[in-house]
Amino acid sequence: MPGRHKRRFLALLGEVLLFLLFAQVSYGGKASWQMKSVAVSPDGKVIAIDVRNGSSSFIYKVSVDTGTARRLTTATSGEETSPAFSSDGKRIAYAYWPGPGARSRIMIVSVDGSGPPRQWSPSGVIDLSPVFSPDGKTIVFSRAESFGSDSPIAQSHAHEWKFYASDPDGANVRELTAESFYMVSPPSISSDGQKMVIVAEGLETSQQLRTYSITNPGPPLQILQPHVANEMDHKNPIFAYPNYLPEGSILFMAVNRRVDYDVYRLNPETGAIEKLTNANGYATALRVSADGNTAVFLRWRKNWLGELTSCEVLILDLHSRMLQPLQISGLP
Numbered sequence: 351m352p353g354r355h356k357r358r359f360l361a362l363l364g365e366v367l368l369f370l371l372f373a374q375v376s377y378g379g380k381a382s383w384q385m386k387s388v389a390v391s392p393d394g395k396v397i398a399i400d401v402r403n404g405s406s407s408f409i410y411k412v413s414v415d416t417g418t419a420r421r422l423t424t425a426t427s428g429e430e431t432s433p434a435f436s437s438d439g440k441r442i443a444y445a446y447w448p449g450p451g452a453r454s455r456i457m458i459v460s461v462d463g464s465g466p467p468r469q470w471s472p473s474g475v476i477d478l479s480p481v482f483s484p485d486g487k488t489i490v491f492s493r494a495e496s497f498g499s500d501s502p503i504a505q506s507h508a509h510e511w512k513f514y515a516s517d518p519d520g521a522n523v524r525e526l527t528a529e530s531f532y533m534v535s536p537p538s539i540s541s542d543g544q545k546m547v548i549v550a551e552g553l554e555t556s557q558q559l560r561t562y563s564i565t566n567p568g569p570p571l572q573i574l575q576p577h578v579a580n581e582m583d584h585k586n587p588i589f590a591y592p593n594y595l596p597e598g599s600i601l602f603m604a605v606n607r608r609v610d611y612d613v614y615r616l617n618p619e620t621g622a623i624e625k626l627t628n629a630n631g632y633a634t635a636l637r638v639s640a641d642g643n644t645a646v647f648l649r650w651r652k653n654w655l656g657e658l659t660s661c662e663v664l665i666l667d668l669h670s671r672m673l674q675p676l677q678i679s680g681l682p
Contacts, residue, residue: 384401384402384407385399385400385401385402385648385661385663386400386402386407386431386634386635386648387399387400387431387432387433387635388433388635388637388646388647388648388663389433389434389435389442389637389646390435390637390638390639390644390645390646391435391439391461391639392435392437392438392439392639392640392641393439393639393641394414394639394641394643394644394665395413395414395415396411396412396413396414396435396439396461397411397412397414397646397663397665397676398410398411398412398422398433398435398442398444399412399419399433399663399678400429400430400431400432400433400444401419401681402429403682405427405429406425406426406427406428406429407429407430407431408421408422408423408425408430409421409422409423409430409431409433409442409444410422410680410681411442411461412663412676412678412680414665414676417676417677417678417679417680418678418679418680419678419679419680419681420680422442422459422461422463423459423467424466425446425467427448427449428446428447428448428449429446429447429454430444430445430446430457431444431445431446431447431454431478432444432445432478432479432480432536434479434480434481434482434536434637435461435482435640436482436486437482437483437484437485437486437640438486439461440460440461440462441458441459441460441461441482441486442458442459442461443456443457443458443480443481443482443489444456444457444459444480445457445477445478445479445480446467446469453474453475453476453477454476454477454478455469455470455471455472455477456469456470456471456477456480456489456491456520457469458470458480458489458518468519470516470519470520471491471520475493475494476493476494477491477492477493478491478492478493478494478536479491479492479535479536479537481536481537481538481539482518482539483539483543483564484539484541484542484543484640485543486518487517487518488515488516488517488518488543488564489515489516489517489518490513490514490515490526490537490539490546490564491513491514491515491516491537492511492512492513492514492534492536492537493511493512493513493514494510494511510530510531510532511530511531511532511533511534511550512525512526512527512529512530512531513525513526513527513534513537513546513548513562514526515564515567524567525567526546526562526563526564526567527562527567527570528567528568528569531550531551531552532551532552532553533550533551534548534549534550534551535548535549535550535590535591535592536548536591538592538593538594538600538638539564539594540594540598541594541595541596541597541598541640541642543564544563544564544565545561545562545563545564545571545594546561546562546564547559547560547561547592547593547594547600548560548562548592549589549590549591549592549602556575556585556586556587557575557586557587557588557589557590558573558574558575559572559573559574559575559576559589559592559600559602559616559618560572560573560574561574561618572618574616574618574621575587576589576602576604576614576616576621576623577623578604578606578612578614578623578625579606579625580606580607580608581604581605581606581607582605582606582607582609587604588604588605589602589603589604589605590602590603590604590611590634590636591603591634591635591636591637591647593636593637593638593645594638595615595638595642595668596640596641596642597642598618598619599615599616599617599618600615600616600618601613601614601615601616601626601636601638601645601668602614602616602636603633603634603636603647608629609631609632610628610629610630610631610633611630611631611632611633611634612625612626612627612628612629612630612633613625613626613627613630613636613645613647613666614626626666626668626671627666627671627673630647630649630664631649631650631652632649632650632652632658633647633648633649633650633664634647634648634650634661635647635648638668642668643667643668643669644665644666644667644668645665645666645668646663646664646665646666646676647663647664647666648661648662648663648664649661649662649664649675662675662676663675663676663678664676
């Protein structure tokens with residue numbers, strides 16, 4: 351099988367396996383609940399999670415001090431995913447998929463619940479992973495310009511991903527990337543609001559960390575492929591969830607030969623890498639607070655057969671490197 355087609359087959363197979371995985375994995379040991387994404391407020395005191403029950407998923411906000419969860423919106427159907435806080439902590443942007451036959455669009459809602467969510471992205475495309483710029487004047491998001499599958503065994507999925515920026519009301523949409531990608535991560539914006547970082551993968555390229563200018567769209571400013579100790583595959587390293595820290599370093603997850611998804615810090619100027627966690631097992635959805643003090647992610651549990659069964663929210667103090675599970679109450 352030629353390299354290009356082999357990579358595409360493996361990618362499509364991965365989509366099927368991921369779909370089957372999330373169809374069976376539950377949140378907190380409850381058979382009907384699942385989590386997929388998490389966000390943390392600028393001061394690290396509140397997190398937002400999307401919680402799935404059956405065919406719907408809704409976003410909850412959770413106090414880090416008490417673990418008490420409360421619904422953020424009043425939607426009765428559809429899927430709310432990929433929450434992200436504004437830098438002042440007053441708003442959350444997220445993606446909303448109304449249901450079959452529709453496309454996901456970007457929504458913005460007040461954290462205190464005042465006023466209904468506002469949507470602005472068009473229904474003819476798939477918009478996901480919105481994030482606010484530090485000054486709150488820009489939203490950066492990913493957009494899939496094609497939906498389907500060339501494989502008879504794979505679920506139809508979004509591809510031809512590009513990144514765009516817009517004003518918070520949806521005006522002044524402009525493209526940030528000069529190419530499209532087969533798979534991408536959520537974006538993260540630097541503290542000065544000038545750059546974004548993503549993980550991207552093409553049909554002919556393995557995963558790369560790419561940085562782009564937000565103020566002067568065009569080719570990537572930098573392309574990085576970090577290598578961690580005991581990585582799974584040196585030629586095609588596996589990493590995900592890049593996050594800018596205030597001083598300009600990049601926090602990300604990478605997998606080693608033991609299939610641990612640990613957290614690392616990368617200096618993009620020198621290439622120096624620092625490991626911050628150990629033996630996480632399978633972990634996902636790394637996000638960092640705007641003040642750079644707190645990271646959150648999901649860590650998954652396995653049964654005696656090695657099957658993923660549930661996940662928990664982990665809070666990482668980036669100064670002490672202490673990990674603390676968050677006990678959440680108040681979910682139906």
